[in-house]
Amino acid sequence: MTMAGGRARLTIVDLDGGREIVVQHDPRELRLRDGATWHARGQVERPGLEYERGRPATLSLTVVFDASRVAEDVDDLGVRDLRTLLDRVEVEEDGATVRRPPHLLVRWARWELTCVLTELDVAYRLFRADGRPVRAEVALEFTELEAPEATGEGAPPAQAPAGGGRRARPPWAVGPLPPWHGEGW
Numbered sequence: 001m002t003m004a005g006g007r008a009r010l011t012i013v014d015l016d017g018g019r020e021i022v023v024q025h026d027p028r029e030l031r032l033r034d035g036a037t038w039h040a041r042g043q044v045e046r047p048g049l050e051y052e053r054g055r056p057a058t059l060s061l062t063v064v065f066d067a068s069r070v071a072e073d074v075d076d077l078g079v080r081d082l083r084t085l086l087d088r089v090e091v092e093e094d095g096a097t098v099r100r101p102p103h104l105l106v107r108w109a110r111w112e113l114t115c116v117l118t119e120l121d122v123a124y125r126l127f128r129a130d131g132r133p134v135r136a137e138v139a140l141e142f143t144e145l146e147a148p149e150a151t152g153e154g155a156p157p158a159q160a161p162a163g164g165g166r167r168a169r170p171p172w173a174v175g176p177l178p179p180w181h182g183e184g185w
Helices: 074-084
Strands: 011-014 020-022 030-041 048-066 089-093 096-100 104-108 111-127 133-144
Touching (some): 074 111
Antiparallel strands (some): 104 111, 111 133
8 A cells, every 4th residue: 555655654444444544653663473284294213294273473562652743642642552552352253242352454565464463562762851752662562364265255265286386375465476475486
């Protein structure tokens, strides 16, 4: 996603509540952890490994909020909104009321990740004379959810092909995949 001038912005969309949070200052680093579970095949000293299932990816990042040039404090500029993404929501799923975290869509440039916020750590760094915080670093960790459109309703999650080969398209991928996709990735 780009804004005027072609600059990418980190945006968090609350898919349940319809809110969109545009982060004031973009992160310097995004850390994506992805993994799979493998199990040993055979009863030998060095057994072969067989793919069992993928694990949800996690996305970690730190963003900065700075209110030194405005009347508000950093809680007003977005920290409070981010904290509400840890609140539970009640939604109807399959005829029953389910309590769960809000489903989110995190967008950065050409990346998208359907996820939930699992951790938020705020470090207030600078204060006005009256004690209101004017600078904060917010560390966020998101855990991937399977996008409903990735498999269709009720369909099992996509799996890597038997015997290796090209891995299923990662749900955070947007646009063309890199040339190394499928080469041991």
